[in-house]
Amino acid sequence: MQELPELDIYRAMIAERFAGAQITGMTIHSDQLFQDGQASEQDIVGQTIWFVERRAQHLIFHLDNGKRLLIHLSEGANVYSSSVSPEETEDPSQASIVIRFGERQLAFYGLRAGDAALMSVKSLEAYMKEFGPDPLDKRLTLNRFIERFAKKRSALKTALIDDRIISGIGTVYSDEIAFEARLRPEVKVSSLNQEEWERLYAAVGTVLRDSITHGGAASKPLFEGDILTGGYAERLRVYNRDGHACERCGGTVRKLTVGGRKAYACDTCQEAGAAPSSRDNAEPN
Numbered sequence: 001m002q003e004l005p006e007l008d009i010y011r012a013m014i015a016e017r018f019a020g021a022q023i024t025g026m027t028i029h030s031d032q033l034f035q036d037g038q039a040s041e042q043d044i045v046g047q048t049i050w051f052v053e054r055r056a057q058h059l060i061f062h063l064d065n066g067k068r069l070l071i072h073l074s075e076g077a078n079v080y081s082s083s084v085s086p087e088e089t090e091d092p093s094q095a096s097i098v099i100r101f102g103e104r105q106l107a108f109y110g111l112r113a114g115d116a117a118l119m120s121v122k123s124l125e126a127y128m129k130e131f132g133p134d135p136l137d138k139r140l141t142l143n144r145f146i147e148r149f150a151k152k153r154s155a156l157k158t159a160l161i162d163d164r165i166i167s168g169i170g171t172v173y174s175d176e177i178a179f180e181a182r183l184r185p186e187v188k189v190s191s192l193n194q195e196e197w198e199r200l201y202a203a204v205g206t207v208l209r210d211s212i213t214h215g216g217a218a219s220k221p222l223f224e225g226d227i228l229t230g231g232y233a234e235r236l237r238v239y240n241r242d243g244h245a246c247e248r249c250g251g252t253v254r255k256l257t258v259g260g261r262k263a264y265a266c267d268t269c270q271e272a273g274a275a276p277s278s279r280d281n282a283e284p285n
């Protein structure tokens with residue numbers, strides 16, 4: 001799974017390793033990987049990466065010709081950095097795209113058609129308009145956050161993973177955020193009151209930042225010896241914990257289906273009415 005925390009960590013580690021490095025080769029193993037069929041190797045090979053950015057679930061490489069190489073990492077995708085030597089733990093021929101930097105390489109696995117693009121700054125901005133704001137963007141105040149969900153009739157989980165509303169949250173963190181906020185994943189967002197919106201808004205920041213601090217929950221390291229990636233996996237409190245005791249209340253975490261997707265929630269402390277109705281009630285934990 002790749003959601004905002006995982007991509008944030010990849011971004012930082014890839015920038016540390018490859019910013020300032022020149023792309024010396026590129027192999028594309030996946031058909032129609034590039035949007036509009038434009039696999040323009042000559043526009044990419046020879047370029048130096050100046051900066052690596054994350055926006056929604058994309059890594060964006062700023063090339064020195066002014067173009068942006070965009071790679072979308074969906075939930076099943078991953079990336080691995082290694083030397084070009086044959087002693088690989090991952091087989092680069094299974095990769096969707098391998099980008100080489102002299103003796104080093106960056107291989108992306110599990111990309112789908114259209115997950116890569118080479119764009120001008122202008123077309124990138126136009127493309128990114130389809131995505132909602134970054135949940136950790138300081139300009140996303142509580143009021144703006146609530147406005148993004150206005151008129152939505154969907155369930156909380158469905159709305160949280162809709163990247164046109166806010167970007168970068170997927171199936172794992174939507175459950176963790178709902179748990180942190182003590183809200184049911186299936187509750188209709190139109191029914192939330194002001195105090196519940198405040199809890200939800202706070203929970204988004206708390207969960208995503210906590211995950212970034214602990215390395216995210218990605219199952220694969222970025223490189224051999226990478227001990228940061230995945231540290232948050234053992235800290236997940238409801239996701240994939242069907243039948244386990246809730247660490248907050250001792251109730252049971254149950255799997256359910258929300259908007260056609262699996263979801264996990266505590267059957268006790270996330271029940272409607274279980275949350276403190278005012279700030280006078282006992283503080284959680």
Ligand SMILES: [Zn+2]
Pocket residue numbers: 246247248249250251252266267268269270
């Ligand atoms: Zn509980």
